[in-house]
Amino acid sequence: MTKIDNHNNNEDLQTQLQRVIYLLRKYKLVEGFVNLQETPNQEIAESSIQKQNLAELKHLLDTLHPADIAYILEALPIEERLIIWNLVKTEYDGDVLLETSDAVRESLITDMNSEELVAAAEQLDADEIADLAPDLPRAVIDDVFRSLPIAEREQLRAAMSYMEDAVGALMDFDVITIRENVKLEVVLRYLRRLDELPDHTDQLFVVDRNEHLKGVLLVSRLLVSDPDLEVTQVMTKEMVKLHPDDNAEQAAHAFERYDLVSASVVDSDGKLLGRVTVNTVIDFIREKAENEALNLAGLSEEEDLFAPVLKSVKNRWVWLAVNLVTAFIASRVIGIFEDSIEKLVALAALMPIIAGIGGNSGNQTITMIVRALALGQVSTNSAWKLIAKEMGVSAVNGLIWGIVVGIFTYAIYQNASLGLVMTMAMILNLLLAALLGVLIPLTLRKFGRDPALGSSVMITAVTDSGGFFIFLGLATIILL
């Protein structure tokens, strides 16, 4: 199925991307040339060169794995991406769409008409169609739905009904089921009658006549066991059973912890619904990690590298707006102390130091806590231990860096009291950062919010406004 070279396949992929870009450029240069020179003879000559370039490109694409085609499409600016997309073999369309990121998929789908979309979707399994469904026009989904056999319609309906972060959304229906009271020899003969096994078949599911899951027969056990034994003697009942409404993140942790290749999905009665395989889990983990990184930097969702400007603006404005509000607040806090700044203008130059380091330290704490919360490792009991520890770290850091900034201040402004105010403000702001660095994520969690979202913006808001207030307040009391 997979066409993979004997050499280092990753360098190959880069080489292939370069080759595609090279052929594309040749093709486009020639196209420009044809448009300039309009004598019919030349046109024929040039267009035959063009055809040759296109054929070469098409040939190259035909040898690539759909995932590699998706990779190349992601790396190309939109105009060139669409030229390549139109050269991809029709029977790959569905698989390539599955492999692209949401943002790039959207740009490809926009370029396709309904028939092409229906044809692409029809090549896929029910669970894969469900993955594409959110990006497809309603009419296309209806057409695809009608073209499916009854059993697959039910599967598609089921697959589309699950939340994106539920196990059901990761599930496929490619299970091989066997009965428990047959000999392994019979199982082996049964398998031999199949053309192929579903990908990632590391276990066969043992069910009763009502499709209730009784156990699993590991393929590795099947291969080493005496064929005269019965399934029930070789199967295991110790297995991971997922439910379609389970949290997908938790299921992913189960795959990691127990080194699974596949796991059964059963309904509340224990009836086998399908399975989850490790390749889906890897994609889920990668996507989740990527989304977290994007959200942290204030990108609402994955962005096409070559998205139109206005689309990018839309993807980024929320975070900028939220930060602008916190900046306005910080600005007003400074506003309160304008008289003090007027009297001692050095305060204006020094205050960003206190605010900035407070934000850095607070974000270190937040990152620790958010990570521990995601793993479910913080109990009410340990919360106090964590606050104590983070305050301790801040006290030490505050003292060290407070003294450093105090000396810096004295060196520049020759004002010992001002240096002392810097030191005190640094210690206090770091303590504030530690306290709220633990409390903010815990509180978000308590109210059922995802602590990974917003914690960072909130701690920065606190350490900015708080830092300015502490520093300018102390300065006003002590110095003026």
Next chain:
Amino acid sequence: MTKIDNHNNNEDLQTQLQRVIYLLRKYKLVEGFVNLQETPNQEIAESSIQKQNLAELKHLLDTLHPADIAYILEALPIEERLIIWNLVKTEYDGDVLLETSDAVRESLITDMNSEELVAAAEQLDADEIADLAPDLPRAVIDDVFRSLPIAEREQLRAAMSYMEDAVGALMDFDVITIRENVKLEVVLRYLRRLDELPDHTDQLFVVDRNEHLKGVLLVSRLLVSDPDLEVTQVMTKEMVKLHPDDNAEQAAHAFERYDLVSASVVDSDGKLLGRVTVNTVIDFIREKAENEALNLAGLSEEEDLFAPVLKSVKNRWVWLAVNLVTAFIASRVIGIFEDSIEKLVALAALMPIIAGIGGNSGNQTITMIVRALALGQVSTNSAWKLIAKEMGVSAVNGLIWGIVVGIFTYAIYQNASLGLVMTMAMILNLLLAALLGVLIPLTLRKFGRDPALGSSVMITAVTDSGGFFIFLGLATIILL
């Protein structure tokens, strides 16, 4: 092997953690009680309750998977962690150590003597020992090394020689090899003579007498094919071949793209060295994502949630120091304009807005570019397109938010020129952020540095100092 309940295993894990904490507390309360009351009679009575509690804890731990024990150890403060650790079955020690994070592993290893460590390591395979090796005392490694059979000594030596981010570090040696000119029936009989297959055996490796890899026989093909066929008729030559010095991240991408369960590792002559399996790849992906998140927030490495304060200080100081330097520079930039601020103190209150939003916008750009660079999707050709796009986004954002801050400024200070300076400074600082948001990661990359490290700190430094300079400079020219 794995003891997993029939219910939702993740809720179970939380329940088990709670149960361990409950039993621990009971045990510790009683221990405290014994210390207070020193009459011998009671001591005997209490200590029998203690014994019972300990036995109950031990029984619970005995039923848990090593990965689950590791999870529980990570969630406990150090004192309680060590009580639990001493209750864990000796034969699990090695597996549990493998599953813990580096930081927590260190705390456990510190608690063990040499014999315990040697015993724990001896339960593991050569590639697993190599994973632990960096945390083990030299003498322990030497002891373990001497206790191994010759073949495994070679494997351990090889496994320890690879860089942490090379395929060799992910490799194990559990390969089943077969010859190409035998019938499948013979292969099946050969497998039946084994007690068990290595985990994640989805393919058998076909080698010649010199161990050169000729192809792979997929287990799924073996099961559906006529046993009278020869291996050479059923095996495939289209396979991923990794090299031990390949970049592990690239290998992980290959697993994702081609949905692999295992992949061969060969040397430069094509001789089979071992294999990489998907469970190792998942761990690698998760660890890598986690490290990136930690580094982004300025934590040098994964930190034990309950690490001693001074250890945490050590883990965090570098980032704070770097940020302090950039804050000092920004402070000096403001210092240049102290005269201007003295004349118009509103500037002090407004300047953090320009710097802050510039930093936010720059980090959005950096995140996009670093991600694309990691995937190898930015060519010299597309770099200019990216700069143009990011500058476009910044121009639009700068105009929108520049007008918003302009209006805010006018509303507060009733000064139209000051509002106009805000608008202009916002636009210019966002353009600066876009330009350097693309150039900084590209430049780091060009000089062979990891653009994920440091890009964020650098862009913030630029947008802070640059923002202050642009805003205060414009204000000085236009307003004063």
